[in-house]
Amino acid sequence: xxxxxxxxxxxxxxxxxxxxxxxxxxxxxxxxxxxxxxxxxxxxxxxxxxxxxxxxxxxxxxxxxxxxxxxxxxxxxxxxxxxxxxxxxxxxxxxxxxxxxxxxxxxxxxxxxxxxxxxxxxxxxxxxxxxxxxxxxxxxxxxxxxxxxxxxxxxxxxxxxxxxxxxxxxxxxxxxxxxxxxxxxxxxxxxxxxxxxxxxxxxxxxxxxxxxxxxxxxxxxxxxxxxxxxxxxxxxxxx
Amino acid sequence: xxxxxxxxxxxxxxxxxxxxxxxxxxxxxxxxxxxxxxxxxxxxxxxxxxxxxxxxxxxxxxxxxxxxxxxxxxxxxxxxxxxxxxxxxxxxxxxxxxxxxxxxxxxxxxxxxxxxxxxxxxxxxxxxxxxxxxxxxxxxxxxxxxxxxxxxxxxxxxxxxxxxxxxxxxxxxxxxxxxxxxxxxxxxxxxxxx
Numbered sequence: 001x002x003x004x005x006x007x008x009x010x011x012x013x014x015x016x017x018x019x020x021x022x023x024x025x026x027x028x029x030x031x032x033x034x035x036x037x038x039x040x041x042x043x044x045x046x047x048x049x050x051x052x053x054x055x056x057x058x059x060x061x062x063x064x065x066x067x068x069x070x071x072x073x074x075x076x077x078x079x080x081x082x083x084x085x086x087x088x089x090x091x092x093x094x095x096x097x098x099x100x101x102x103x104x105x106x107x108x109x110x111x112x113x114x115x116x117x118x119x120x121x122x123x124x125x126x127x128x129x130x131x132x133x134x135x136x137x138x139x140x141x142x143x144x145x146x147x148x149x150x151x152x153x154x155x156x157x158x159x160x161x162x163x164x165x166x167x168x169x170x171x172x173x174x175x176x177x178x179x180x181x182x183x184x185x186x187x188x189x190x191x192x193x194x195x196x197x198x199x200x201x202x203x204x205x206x207x208x209x210x211x212x213x214x215x216x217x218x219x220x221x222x223x224x225x226x227x228x229x230x231x232x233x234x235x236x237x238x239x
Numbered sequence: 240x241x242x243x244x245x246x247x248x249x250x251x252x253x254x255x256x257x258x259x260x261x262x263x264x265x266x267x268x269x270x271x272x273x274x275x276x277x278x279x280x281x282x283x284x285x286x287x288x289x290x291x292x293x294x295x296x297x298x299x300x301x302x303x304x305x306x307x308x309x310x311x312x313x314x315x316x317x318x319x320x321x322x323x324x325x326x327x328x329x330x331x332x333x334x335x336x337x338x339x340x341x342x343x344x345x346x347x348x349x350x351x352x353x354x355x356x357x358x359x360x361x362x363x364x365x366x367x368x369x370x371x372x373x374x375x376x377x378x379x380x381x382x383x384x385x386x387x388x389x390x391x392x393x394x395x396x397x398x399x400x401x402x403x404x405x406x407x408x409x410x411x412x413x414x415x416x417x418x419x420x421x422x423x424x425x426x427x428x429x430x431x432x433x
Contacts, residue, residue, distance in 0.1 A: 142254055145253075
């Protein structure tokens with residue numbers, strides 16, 4: 001069931017089990033989303049922003065990794081040292097800008113890494129090992145497959161609009177949204193049809209047990225990482 | 240058209256949930272400006288209504304919306320929202336399920352109503368500001384977001400706002416649903432896509 005996702009690119013460097021990736025995603029998500037800017041939690045945040053950097057390096061997205069690291073480090077340092085010293089409107093402004101980047105950024109980057117580095121087959125197998133029902137697994141794997149496509153579609157629509165000089169100035173936000181959403185929705189319907197046809201061809205609808213050749217399993221690295229992540233979450237909730 | 244809930248439906252669920260989630264995520268990023276946070280239950284469903292109506296028009300079987308709501312709950316939980324989101328998502332999903340079922344998945348009017356009831360899950364995202372969660376949640380925010388932000392947020396969110404938010408969800412969902420129906424009529428029915 002290789003539905004067009006990039007095959008695993010993490011050759012040689014290190015190859016994580018999808019379950020480990022999920023643990024990383026959850027930990028980084030929770031800590032960055034609701035962490036505080038002081039004490040132990042601040043240290044945890046500092047550790048957490050290193051995670052996307054290392055992960056992106058491992059899939060050879062060097063440029064993005066460096067940009068992400070610099071940006072995240074800057075915002076988190078800003079949160080730790082500049083925000084407590086300011087007040088009033090300036091404080092609120094910095095807070096909002098830093099907040100958006102540091103709270104959504106790392107989770108988004110980790111998600112990007114998961115999508116880049118996991119083949120659909122690996123993902124489904126891992127979910128099966130965790131005894132998730134098919135009803136959840138199949139839509140989720142389709143989603144993972146679909147996010148990058150959505151990005152491409154959006155880029156094409158953006159280009160097409162630029163070429164025809166549509167939407168340069170936003171006069172009516174609803175028209176603008178319509179111009180972007182309608183083509184995306186059209187292609188969504190198309191993609192849904194294509195994917196259904198593909199999956200039927202591959203025999204997903206027969207109801208038999210799925211077979212696979214991908215090699216997943218928890219290595220010592222995975223176990224180590226999961227233990228560290230659990231530890232971090234435990235620390236996070238205690239303090 | 241298949242008679243049973245099959246693989247085709249699951250793929251439709253996946254693709255449209257992805258689209259829905261992305262739209263929600265983009266709107267939620269606005270939520271950082273305190274006043275938008277309060278208005279989000281109104282703004283979110285308006286934009287979400289458009290893809291949601293297209294999704295509803297593709298639904299033919301019982302259970303698809305519940306699956307969507309469970310997946311949204313899981314994704315929201317992973318991105319750091321507190322656990323009550325599960326309750327809200329699943330309840331909103333089930334209500335919508337029954338609303339659509341009442342119209343045999345064909346009535347456009349009930350789809351619009353469904354768009355309103357489905358958007359109730361957004362309350363799960365803001366529940367932390369209210370009731371018993373309120374004190375501890377804001378206390379935990381002081382270190383994270385700074386006193387200024389918390390004060391602003393607190394002044395915007397006394398308990399009664401929660402009930403207004405329920406109303407905002409419903410109204411936003413209705414507006415979104417109507418907009419969606421209009422867009423469907425304008426673009427999709429003509430093209431023969433639904």
